[in-house]
Amino acid sequence: MDVLLTAVPIFLFVVGLFFLLRLRGFYLLHPIRCMRLLMARRPSEGVSPARALTVALAGTLGVGNIVGVASALYLGGAGAIFWMFVSTFVAMVLKYVEITLAMRHRRTDGQGGTTGGAPYYIRDGLTQAGCPRLGCILAVVFALLCLANAITMGSVLQVNAVSGAMSESFHVPPLVTGGALAILCVSVMRGGARRISALTERLVPFMTVGFLVLCLAVIILRRERLPATMTAIWQDAWSARCVGGGIGGFVMSRGVRYGVMRGLVSNEAGCGTAPMAHAAAETNSPATQGIFGIFEVFVDTMLLCTVTALAILVSDSGPNACGEDAVRTAEAAFSSVLGAWAGSFFSLSILLFGAATVICWSHYGMTCVRYLFSHGGTCRGRWAEQGYTAVFAVSLVAGAVAAPTLAWQLADVAIAVMTLLNLLVLLLMHREVEEETLLLFPRHTRPRKAAYTEKNPHPKGEQ
Numbered sequence: 001m002d003v004l005l006t007a008v009p010i011f012l013f014v015v016g017l018f019f020l021l022r023l024r025g026f027y028l029l030h031p032i033r034c035m036r037l038l039m040a041r042r043p044s045e046g047v048s049p050a051r052a053l054t055v056a057l058a059g060t061l062g063v064g065n066i067v068g069v070a071s072a073l074y075l076g077g078a079g080a081i082f083w084m085f086v087s088t089f090v091a092m093v094l095k096y097v098e099i100t101l102a103m104r105h106r107r108t109d110g111q112g113g114t115t116g117g118a119p120y121y122i123r124d125g126l127t128q129a130g131c132p133r134l135g136c137i138l139a140v141v142f143a144l145l146c147l148a149n150a151i152t153m154g155s156v157l158q159v160n161a162v163s164g165a166m167s168e169s170f171h172v173p174p175l176v177t178g179g180a181l182a183i184l185c186v187s188v189m190r191g192g193a194r195r196i197s198a199l200t201e202r203l204v205p206f207m208t209v210g211f212l213v214l215c216l217a218v219i220i221l222r223r224e225r226l227p228a229t230m231t232a233i234w235q236d237a238w239s240a241r242c243v244g245g246g247i248g249g250f251v252m253s254r255g256v257r258y259g260v261m262r263g264l265v266s267n268e269a270g271c272g273t274a275p276m277a278h279a280a281a282e283t284n285s286p287a288t289q290g291i292f293g294i295f296e297v298f299v300d301t302m303l304l305c306t307v308t309a310l311a312i313l314v315s316d317s318g319p320n321a322c323g324e325d326a327v328r329t330a331e332a333a334f335s336s337v338l339g340a341w342a343g344s345f346f347s348l349s350i351l352l353f354g355a356a357t358v359i360c361w362s363h364y365g366m367t368c369v370r371y372l373f374s375h376g377g378t379c380r381g382r383w384a385e386q387g388y389t390a391v392f393a394v395s396l397v398a399g400a401v402a403a404p405t406l407a408w409q410l411a412d413v414a415i416a417v418m419t420l421l422n423l424l425v426l427l428l429m430h431r432e433v434e435e436e437t438l439l440l441f442p443r444h445t446r447p448r449k450a451a452y453t454e455k456n457p458h459p460k461g462e463q
Contacts, residue, residue, distance in 0.1 A: 008416045012270050015423045016090030019097050022430060026441045027092060027294050037288050037440070038295060049281040051197035053292045054204040057299060069308045070329045073319035078229065079236025081309040088301045091269035095293035097426050097433050101125075102275030103286030104432060109370065113194065116279030117364075118272030118422050119143045119371045125429040142421055143368040145414040146273065147388075150368070153411035154361020155392055156399030162354035163400040169347035178400025181358060182393040189362050189389055196363050197280070200356060207352035208304070214345060215307040218337045222314040229313045269297060271415055272422035276367040277360065287436040362392055 027034050072080040098118065105124045106116025119139040126135030159181055163174035188195055219226070268274055274293065283289050308330070312319050315333035322328035334342035369388045373381035399407075426433075 008419050011420060011423055012094070013087070013090055015270070015427060016094050018427070019093045019430065019433070020090060022434065023093065023437055025093075026437060027096070027291070028089070030441060033441070034291050034294065037291050040288075049278075049283050049289055049292050051201050051281070053278070053296055054197065054200040057200070057204050057208075057296055069305050070312060070319065073309060073312060074323070074329065077236045078232040078313055078319075079234070079238070081306070082233055082237035084305060084309075085302065088297060091301065092294045092297045094269040094423075094426070095274060095297050096287075096290040097430075098270070098272055098275050098422065099278045099293040100286045100290035100433050100436050101426070101429055102279045103281075103283070103289050104436070106279040114280055114282075115276075115367055115370060117276035117367055117371075118146075118418075118425075119368065120279075121275075121429065122421070122425045125425050129428060138421060138425075140372065142272065142418055143371050145418045147365050147368045147372075149273075149411055149414040149418070150361045150365030151392065151395050152407040153415065154364065155358060155395040156407045157411065158354045158358050158361070159396045159399040160402070162351050165347040165350040169344050174400040175397065178397040181355060181400075182396040184355065185358055185362050185396060186389055186393050188359055189366060189392070196359060199359065203352065203356050207349065207356065208299070210345075210352070211304070211349050212307060214334060214338075214342065214349070215311040218311040218315055218334060219307065221337055222316075225314040226310070229310065232313075269293075270423055270426075271419040273364050273418075276364050285436075285440065287440045290436070358396065365392060 069081070069084070072084055076083075101121040102116045102118070105121040106114045107120065109115040119142050122142055123132075123135040123139035126132065126138065129135075159178050162181070163172075163177040166172040166177050167174055188199055191198075274296065278289050278293065281289050281292075312330060312333040316336035317329070317332040319329065321332040321336075331343055331346045334346055365388060366385065369384050370381065373384040
């Protein structure tokens with residue numbers, strides 16, 4: 001298993017560089033054009049692209065950002081943050097590619113909306129390559145792994161972190177926390193993607209702004225330390241220890257919501273989960289929605305991770321306050337500057353981040369259930385959806401009491417295999433991404449003779 005978890009980040013970086021060069025870094029050279037596409041008017045009906053973005057952000061923003069940053073600082077010193085920042089540019093292009101493909105290969109969900117994600121384009125991509133049976137098998141494997149990950153990392157491990165924080169700060173019994181999250185989650189899940197996006201549209205900006213204010217308060221109160229901190233980040237970035245620690249911390253922070261989930265980065269780029277949220281968006285351009293994915297990585301890593309790192313570095317406690325306990329290190333950073341009340345506010349932040357992540361992963365799991373059982377359009381499909389909802393609710397209550405070691409191991413392996421499988425298919429279907437990028441940036445991306453020319457082999461509405 002250790003070999004598998006070591007191979008994943010290396011493969012992520014290699015595939016990311018491939019697409020960065022293949023698409024000629026269009027988002028780096030044309031930021032104004034990308035911003036105009038983000039702010040363009042969208043259809044008023046259905047799930048808007050911005051709402052779909054908040055659903056995806058709900059799955060990536062959270063305790064993982066805090067843990068990833070604190071771990072990187074502990075492992076590699078201040079310079080580690082520089083390498084986290086650099087690695088973000090690779091993550092951006094991976095998120096763009098997988099979302100663009102998900103938009104091209106999505107389907108209607110039988111309820112007036114759309115659904116899609118990695119299982120759909122895995123099957124379509126291998127079918128186009130002349131391997132339809134292999135495509136069906138691997139798509140089912142991906143859906144099953146994602147379903148297992150939703151129950152473990154997206155439910156059990158999340159609620160365990162939240163219940164622990166609430167019990168320590170407010171003496172709330174873990175069963176109460178788990179039960180409350182289960183009731184909330186079931187209520188939201190019954191409303192489908194529209195209700196989930198409506199909730200995350202309000203929750204994500206609120207929790208993001210709240211945590212940013214907390215970080216900025218620490219930075220402002222200790223602003224005299226900023227020049228020395230920035231100098232230390234730049235100088236330490238070129239030492240062997242910080243290069244290794246930075247890459248290691250960035251890699252280890254990928255699917256983490258509490259603790260350190262080995263092998264992945266906090267923004268989930270490349271593992272094929274975020275496209276399930278974006279596929280519900282009402283938009284006519286797959287590549288435009290892919291740009292929302294680039295913005296997602298920007299908010300997740302460049303914005304939140306940067307201010308979190310600066311807050312820890314300029315605080316009175318510093319990045320080594322609690323050793324390997326990254327969450328306590330971050331909490332100590334806020335408490336040392338703002339006082340004891342900051343610890344309670346920090347626990348509330350974990351509650352909001354954890355709740356948003358649980359809701360998002362419940363949607364990912366439901367998307368996989370609908371893929372496996374014909375979108376719930378049959379009696380068998382409806383029973384499968386109800387069964388999944390019940391299992392997810394029970395896992396929230398059980399996870400509040402204890403997060404078994406088996407859940408960590410299963411989540412590690414599941415997301416690692418998902419990522420490797422997804423990256424291989426992204427490479428296979430790279431010409432489709434080039435074609436979509438060419439439509440938005442005709443003067444930047446050069447056309448290729450063997451480019452994929454069929455606009456959409458499975459138009460919206462085909463099952």
